[in-house]
Amino acid sequence: xxxxxxxxxxxxxxxxGSLRTALxxxxxxxxxxxxxxxxxxxxDQNRKVEGAVENLIQVMRxxxxxxxxxxxxxxxxxxxxxGEFGPYLQSKRLDIYHKHTEQxxxxxKAYYCFCSEARLDELRKEQTALKKPPMYDRHCRxxxxxxxxxxxxxFSASGKKPVVRFxxxxxxxxxxxxxxxxxxxxxxxxxxDQVLLKSDGFPTYHLxxxxxxxxxxxSHVIRGEEWIPSTPKHLLLYQAFCWQPPKFAHLPLTLxxxxxxxxxxxxxxxxxxxxxxxxxxxxxxxxxxxxxxxPKTEQEIFSMPELIEQFDLGKINxxxxxFDTNKLDWLNSHYIRGLQPEVLLAAAKPIWSEKNIxxxxxxxxxxxxxxxxxxxxxxKLSQLGEGTGYYFNQPEYENGLLIWKKSDAADxxxxxxxxxxxxxxxxxxxxxxxxLETKLKxxxxxxxxxxxxxxxPLRVAxxxxxxxxxxxxxxxxxxxxxxxxxxxxxxxxxxxxxS
RNA sequence: GGCGCUAUCGUCUAAUGGUUAGGACAAGUGGUUUUCAUCCACUAAAUCGGGGUUCGAUUCCCCGUAGCGCUACCA
Numbered sequence: 001x002x003x004x005x006x007x008x009x010x011x012x013x014x015x016x017g018s019l020r021t022a023l024x025x026x027x028x029x030x031x032x033x034x035x036x037x038x039x040x041x042x043x044d045q046n047r048k049v050e051g052a053v054e055n056l057i058q059v060m061r062x063x064x065x066x067x068x069x070x071x072x073x074x075x076x077x078x079x080x081x082x083g084e085f086g087p088y089l090q091s092k093r094l095d096i097y098h099k100h101t102e103q104x105x106x107x108x109k110a111y112y113c114f115c116s117e118a119r120l121d122e123l124r125k126e127q128t129a130l131k132k133p134p135m136y137d138r139h140c141r142x143x144x145x146x147x148x149x150x151x152x153x154x155f156s157a158s159g160k161k162p163v164v165r166f167x168x169x170x171x172x173x174x175x176x177x178x179x180x181x182x183x184x185x186x187x188x189x190x191x192x193d194q195v196l197l198k199s200d201g202f203p204t205y206h207l208x209x210x211x212x213x214x215x216x217x218x219s220h221v222i223r224g225e226e227w228i229p230s231t232p233k234h235l236l237l238y239q240a241f242c243w244q245p246p247k248f249a250h251l252p253l254t255l256x257x258x259x260x261x262x263x264x265x266x267x268x269x270x271x272x273x274x275x276x277x278x279x280x281x282x283x284x285x286x287x288x289x290x291x292x293x294x295p296k297t298e299q300e301i302f303s304m305p306e307l308i309e310q311f312d313l314g315k316i317n318x319x320x321x322x323f324d325t326n327k328l329d330w331l332n333s334h335y336i337r338g339l340q341p342e343v344l345l346a347a348a349k350p351i352w353s354e355k356n357i358x359x360x361x362x363x364x365x366x367x368x369x370x371x372x373x374x375x376x377x378x379x380k381l382s383q384l385g386e387g388t389g390y391y392f393n394q395p396e397y398e399n400g401l402l403i404w405k406k407s408d409a410a411d412x413x414x415x416x417x418x419x420x421x422x423x424x425x426x427x428x429x430x431x432x433x434x435x436l437e438t439k440l441k442x443x444x445x446x447x448x449x450x451x452x453x454x455x456x457p458l459r460v461a462x463x464x465x466x467x468x469x470x471x472x473x474x475x476x477x478x479x480x481x482x483x484x485x486x487x488x489x490x491x492x493x494x495x496x497x498x499s
Numbered sequence: 500g501g502c503g504c505u506a507u508c509g510u511c512u513a514a515u516g517g518u519u520a521g522g523a524c525a526a527g528u529g530g531u532u533u534u535c536a537u538c539c540a541c542u543a544a545a546u547c548g549g550g551g552u553u554c555g556a557u558u559c560c561c562c563g564u565a566g567c568g569c570u571a572c573c574a
Contacts, residue, residue: 009574044573117572124571133501134570163572181504190502190570198572205574229503229569252505253568261567287511294512298522317512320567324510327524337537377536404533455533467535 002034004220005213006067009041010052013270014059016323017224017254017262020288024251025222026065027289027311037216038070039088041209043202054079059271063281064304069216085216090208097203100211100241101164101196109240110196112162113140114151135192141167164197166206166237174232179220179249179313186232194233206230210237213246222249222313225320249313252292252320262323269323278382280339283332291321301334329379336378344371351385357392366391366481373469373477387465391481394490395464397497404456412457413498415449419458420491423475423484431479437472461494462487 006022029036038057042048057073060066069083087093104110113136124134140162143151155162169188176184196207203211213221228250238245254262262269268277274284286302293316295302302310336344345364348371352359359367370391374384403412422443430439444454459471462478469477478487 007574011574041574047573113572120571128500131500135501165572184503186502192570195572200572202572204572209574224568225504226568226574250504255567290511292511296513298513300511300523319505321512322510324524326509327511330524450533452533457533459533463534465534469534469536471533 001217002029002032002220003037003216003218004029004034004222005037005039005070005216005218007039007041007209007212007223008056009044009047010049010056011047012049012052012055013272014056015262016269016271016274016288019059019063019271019284020254020291021222021224021251022060022065023063023285023288024293024311024313024316027307028220028222028249028313029068030308031311034219035068036066037083037085037088037218038067038072039212039216040071040090041205042089042091043198043205043208045091045200045202055272059275062275063271063285088216090212091202093208093212094201094203096215097197097207097211098201101203101207104166104196104240105164107240108167110164110166111141111143112148112151113165113193113195114143114155114162115139133190136165138193140165141193161199161201163195163199165193166196166233166240168193168233168236174235176228176231176235176248178228178231179247180252180316181225181228181250181318184228184231188232188236191232191236206233206237210234210241210243214238214241214243218246220247220249222251225250225253249316251316252318254291255320255322276382278378278380278384279328279332280335280381283328283335286335287328287331290327291323292316292319301331333379336375336381339375341368341371344375347381348384351382352388355385355389357389362392362481366477369477369480373473377469390463390465390468391477394493395462397460397464397494401464401466402457402460402494402498404450404452406450407453407456409498411453413495415454416457416461416491416495416498418443418447419454419461420488420495423487423491426484428484431476431484433472433476436475440472457494458491461491 004025006025008018008022026036028034040053053071054073057067057071057079061073066072069085070081070088072080072082074080081088101110105112115136119139120136123137127134151162168191172188174186174188174191176186178184194206195204197203212218231248231250235245256262268274271284275281282303285304285307289302289307289311290300293311295310296315339347345367348367349359370388371384374388378384402416403409422440426439430436440454441451444451455471459468459474460466462471462474463469468474475487478490482489
């Protein structure tokens with residue numbers, strides 16, 4: 001049975017890098033008909049953020065990542081917990097960690113360390129000054145039973161608690177067989193005597209991750225590359241407990257455009273911000289999946305089911321990709337074009353309302369036809385808020401804009417007057433895009449006009465903009481919202497602007 | 500400083516012990532077009548450096564360089 005997990009710290013927003021780790025774990029689990037567990041690693045009490053778990057699950061769900069076990073979102077929107085290996089919150093598993101450190105201590109595989117922070121700092125300073133690797137000097141590793149007791153008494157007198165350190169083997173090697181990076185060998189002698197249990201009674205990541213992955217029966221650990229150097233410590237812990245370790249797959253990190261580790265400092269990395277700014281979940285997932293993974297074919301567009309179908313850990317490459325949103329924009333506009341009208345409309349309504357457009361006063365066909373025109377031109381949904389106002393309100397005309405470059409004001413005015421007659425004579429049934437185009441073109445050629453000298457002023461009269469959809473599209477759309485009069489009013493206003 | 504990982508167009512990447520080193524995004528040019536967008540065509544753009552192995556290396560090996568990660572009672 002394949003069981004993997006996503007195990008974030010509840011530190012607030014969801015980082016793009018976390019999304020990628022979660023996505024790869026999710027794809028791996030689904031591809032193999034395995035289970036994906038969501039465990040929360042809140043062993044650092046200083047970094048906890050209220051509501052982070054709820055936010056995390058919501059964001060994950062929005063992009064289509066669901067968890068089989070651990071935390072999930074209930075019908076009523078609150079956070080629930082399910083699964084037979086809980087609790088899935090590390091701060092609720094303290095007794096398990098304590099029990100296991102005690103076992104290690106009893107077996108001589110871990111020991112109490114009474115060294116003060118000041119002593120440790122001093123030690124590190126000395127070592128750095130001598131250009132030696134900063135490492136605990138194992139001062140407490142060989143304390144006699146009597147010394148341990150004496151220290152304990154002193155500590156309890158002042159209300160302090162010792163930490164517990166792992167007694168790392170002094171020789172030999174530890175070998176990682178990574179599913180992505182291959183074989184990596186570490187000399188045990190360079191490994192520090194890692195703290196397992198902190199003085200506040202909480203475990204460190206190293207202890208908690210090993211104990212939890214074991215008891216939650218995790219078969220594959222998929223996590224970021226930054227964990228490679230601690231993996232030998234984890235492997236040694238599995239050994240100390242006489243447990244079978246899971247398989248490891250370390251993912252290359254995602255980088256900023258300047259090649260530093262992807263961070264909040266350099267622009268958006270919060271998934272919720274991308275969502276809020278009009279990026280579609282499908283685009284985000286497609287894009288993030290391609291950061292380090294590639295199907296080895298020329299297919300670029302992938303739906304979640306296709307990703308699940310084709311995902312393969314072996315196709316992840318080892319070099320760290322740069323998070324560059326150029327291609328994300330392209331993917332996003334691709335997915336926007338494919339959006340179902342109802343979905344697009346539902347997304348557009350709040351954006352328009354925010355711009356004080358009374359959406360409910362207009363027929364749905366009108367709104368849909370606007371969206372149908374605009375969706376071809378969007379990189380992000382949020383752009384709907386900018387530059388669609390003219391569909392609803394009479395535009396203002398900038399000086400000279402109504403005049404085609406190869407023409408003059410008098411000509412523009414004359415053409416608009418002719419157009420006025422044209423629209424007055426037009427049958428109501430003829431206000432559809434294709435008929436309008438045929439009729440207008442016929443009108444132009446019968447009068448011996450230039451296309452531009454008629455169509456440019458018309459388009460500007462309808463939109464008030466230098467750049468917009470074409471006049472046939474615009475007239476057909478405006479008819480749905482403002483009828484013939486609306487179109488005539490705009491042409492009239494344009495004529496008076498030219499007078 | 501120590502340990503580790505990585506290295507193909509600007510970016511995401513493909514490929515191979517022998518290829519004109521392929522695709523996509525972005526860029527540029529041209530075409531379509533009333534404008535913008537779309538669309539179409541085209542152009543420019545890469546194997547980090549040095550050794551070795553080999554008939555032949557971008558591919559395998561070593562060294563160097565660079566970047567990144569780790570080096571906490573953070574995760």
